[in-house]
Amino acid sequence: MxxxxxxxxxxxxxxxxxxxxxxxxxxxxxxxxxxxxxxxxxxxxxxxxxxxxxxxLADYTGRPSPITEVPRLSEHAGGARIVLKREDLNHTGSHxxxxxxxxxxxxxxxxxxxxxxxxxxxxxxxxxxxxxxxxxxxxxxxxxxxxxxxxxxxxxxxxxxxxxxxxxxxxxxxxxxxxxxxxxxxxxxxxxxxxxxxxxxxxxxxPVMVRDFHRVIGLEAREQMLARYGRLPDAVAACVGGGSNAIGIFHPFIDDPGVRLVGFEAAGDGVDTGRHAATLSAGEPGMLHGALSYLLQDSDGQTIETHSISAGLDYPGVGPEHSWLKDTGRAEYRPITDAQAMDAFQLLSRTEGIIPAIESAHAVAGALRLGPELGPGALLLVNLSGRGDKDVDTAVKWFDLLEEHS
Amino acid sequence: MTARLAPLFEACGADHRAALIGYLPAGYPTVDGSRALLRAMLDGGCDLVEVGVPYSDPVLDGPTIQAASEAALRAGVRLRDVLSVVESIAAAGGRAVVMTYWNPVHRYGVDSFARDLAAAGGLGVITPDLIPDEAQDWLAAAQAHDLDRIFLVAPSSTDQRLAATAAATRGFLYASSVMGVTGARDVVSSAAGTLVSRVREHALGLPVGVGLGVRNGAQAAEVASFADAVIVGSAFVTAAGAGVPGVRALAADLATGVRRHAAQLA
CATH class of the missing domain: 3.40.50.1100 (Rossmann fold)
Structure with a gap:
């Protein structure tokens, strides 16, 4: 390895x-x-x-992490076949x-x-x-x-x-x-x-060192896809806060022009509400925490406070390599709201018996929207970056609220 | 070109004393309030004021300046207000430089900011999170608009970096006396004197100011014995709690301190 x-x-x-x-x-x-x-x-x-x-990585973390095809979830993805990279199964529960x-x-x-x-x-x-x-x-x-x-x-x-x-x-x-x-x-x-x-x-x-340590995700997944399906995926999806799990799975596919790379950001209440953390969708280049990258900032260069139901994506900055991938067009980045992410959180739990981290649920929600664009038979690799044990309390509150109003 | 701050250091040198530099954030507690406080610093005996740009993420500042910056931002201060504060200081005959984290300047436009600061009568910019390695835009703009560029060095700076930073600096070199964030301390760090000696080997003729931790006249006298300027920040922010009289009194105490060393020499 x-x-x-x-x-x-x-x-x-x-x-x-x-x-x-x-x-x-x-x-x-x-x-x-x-x-x-x-x-x-x-x-x-x-x-x-x-x-x-x-x-x-092998004896303590439990690598390589498996890939899992999720056909019952895929029924909601317009015919595309969703395959999860199971970073949620690592020791400590995430990538x-x-x-x-x-x-x-x-x-x-x-x-x-x-x-x-x-x-x-x-x-x-x-x-x-x-x-x-x-x-x-x-x-x-x-x-x-x-x-x-x-x-x-x-x-x-x-x-x-x-x-x-x-x-x-x-x-x-x-x-x-x-x-x-x-x-x-x-x-x-x-x-x-x-x-x-x-x-x-x-x-x-x-940015380069952390990326290199996470490249194992994409390197494994690339081999696993080739071994199981005999071809590369049509698209790779991941959630993006700072962007570590996304760059880890994207990077080994960068030189494969047939593979779309799609990052899903936390849109909170919606990008147009101002209460979100969708840095690449709505930000402008600026410096935060030591690097120039896209940044949610006001017209005076002050960092804007963000909102996301996901604590791990609730961040106004993003890794600089993602900014470069966005500008060059090699990767695309789209927003997913709290409600969309929580729907996907519940759907994956109920269709496949996998409770994802709310962060990772943004990638699942994104995949459900990307699937119909890719069409029937497309292979869609999704980085399931973490498991949702930590989010049960948030989920209970969220779904109880919905039931009260339904 | 000669440094804009050269006349200040020449005058202090003729007096055989260190310069006294005071910092306060613009817009704290209000824009007009900060004008009055900065004026009081000059009236009390500061030779130069650093007008701080309040910033949402001040990673080199301790709790005192963080709280003042947050208060100023909550009160709605904008970068154009900072420029207007500089303008009123300069119009009254005072010397001012701006101290700012880099993103507000980047957002404003580096050349535009340099142009507008120079037009307001500002003399230079202190850049706590901009190192010369990343400062090509700023060095060009400072050159074009004849502004001093004041970079920081720290006890951890290697000799090579001291030399490179000094070479990019004009006005004075800002030496952080300790490894850490801003905030008044009881004792002046012994690292300060060591750092200033090292800097002098690499920055021949460039004035060296020492900041981080000074809060009273006795400490100012101690720092003045080995540095060309004594820089005081957090203590002024604390004094601002007592308004104009508090700031003026602190400036006077510190101004006596920077002259004590000269008196001992005489």
Whole structure:
């Protein structure tokens, strides 16, 4: 199993994907980013590092994750055949563990004893707390106060794993503010601390490094599709918040021109309501959290507060490589509302016995709309990035509300 | 071209003292209120004011400046208000630079912002999250509109980066005295003196200002003993709670501090 591949043409040596990416951070962090870049370059050329990471991915995470065709769900997709990539079956319940194990090994390699992370839905926080427990690293997770409430189960999981969870009470009290607080911690404690960023955003080298650690999703899926169906899928779908699971499954298909790449963003109450998190659909290029990328911002360059029922997609920025893929036309990005996502959440649960994370339900909802466009017999690969145990409380509230009004 | 701030540092040098630089965000507590507070800083003895651009995601700021920025944004401050505050300072004979995270300038248009700031009488821009490596647009605009570009260095900066950052800087180099975010501290970090010595090896003749943590005259005197400028931010934001008299009194205390070293030398 090959998990770390040589980088393709993007980004350039300074982390630019076309005009996007780069490093828009305080000078105080540059030394640490340079160190991380160098240690990562060294590690990916080190067979021992690769063997250790692959060993963990196989024996600890449970990779490769299977693909599952879902015919009863596909009945609602206009004749297209939907195939799920089952990242929900990974240890800790989402794709996040792929990147976390890679960066945790790099932390060890750098000799840093302390890890900090941000989390939205809590999936990245849980994965980070897990890896820190495994490797004996101190772990602090910043989580917006709003998210600690709507994802209380994951807060408990992180604490069980020995991590300190710090609720962030500034700004919108969601993922964006958790990242701000993690960056403030990092600039203060950078000598002893690695910031284990959980998505393909942030300053170079995070977007390329996190992508590389998640490419395993697409590499496996590509082989699995060829082995089972004898051909590549017609389209690949994924949800996009920061964009880590999407880039992980998209990237190995970028050079396959016959494969459409479609990302589904959180449209909240609807893109036209202003209460959404559909960055690529409604944003403009700007800097947030260290990179130039599409951004939900006002006419003065202030970040706009977002809304999504999904804590993991409730973010006004997006990884710079997605901005580049959008501008070049190689990938397309579409909005999915809270209601559409929750309908798909329920439909997948009832037709296939798979309860998805609400984040991943956005990709399922997108696939149900994309299917009819692709036509009968089309193969549609959907990244089921996480499972929905953490979302049961939200789902109970959502569907009870609907029943009261029906 | 000569730095716009060169006359200030020449005058302070002739007095054998460090310059005193005070920061407050524009629009805090209101746009007019911030005009009065910034005027009070100059009246109290600041040689230069940094007019801060309130920003939604100030990752290099501690709780004091975060809270002030949030309050200013809630009160509706816009970037054009910041420019008008600079204009009123300059019209009254004061020296002002702008301190801003980069996205508001990027959104406004880098060249447009430089043009409008220069027209308002501003002398330069301090850029806490813009490093010279990413600053091609800004360096060109600053050149075109004759503005100083004030970059930051930190205790973690390598010698190579100190040299490269100093080479891109005009006006003065802003040395962060500690690894961390803004906020008043009880003790001036020992890292500050070390950093300034290192900077002087790589930035011959470029004035060096030290910021992050200074809050009173005694600390100002200590920093003034090794730096060309003492920069005070969070302490002024706190003093702004006591209005114009509070800000003027702090400025006067700090102004005495930066002169104490000169008095000892005399």
């Amino acid at each position: 090959v998990t770390v591949q040589p980088a393709t043409a993007q980004p350039d040596a300074r982390g630019h994907f076309g005009r996007y990416g780069g490093r828009f951070v305080p000078e105080a962090l540059i030394k640490a980013l340079d160190q991380l870049t160098a240690v990562y370059a060294d590690a990916r050329a080190d067979p021992e590092f690769i063997a250790r990471l692959n060993g963990l 996040k563990i792929n990147n976390v194990l890679g960066q945790a090994l790099l932390t060890e390699r750098m000799g840093k004893p302390r890890v900090i992370a941000e989390t939205g839905a809590g999936q990245h926080g849980v994965a980070t707390a897990t890896a820190c427990a495994l490797l004996g690293l101190q772990c602090v997770v910043y989580m917006g106060e709003v998210d600690t409430e709507r994802q209380a189960l994951n807060v408990a999981r992180m604490r069980l794993l020995g991590a300190e969870v710090i609720p962030v009470k500034t700004g919108s009290r969601t993922l964006k503010d958790a990242i701000n607080e993690a960056l403030r911690d990092w600039v203060t404690n950078v000598d002893t601390t690695h910031y284990l960023l959980g998505t393909v955003a942030g300053p170079h080298p995070f």
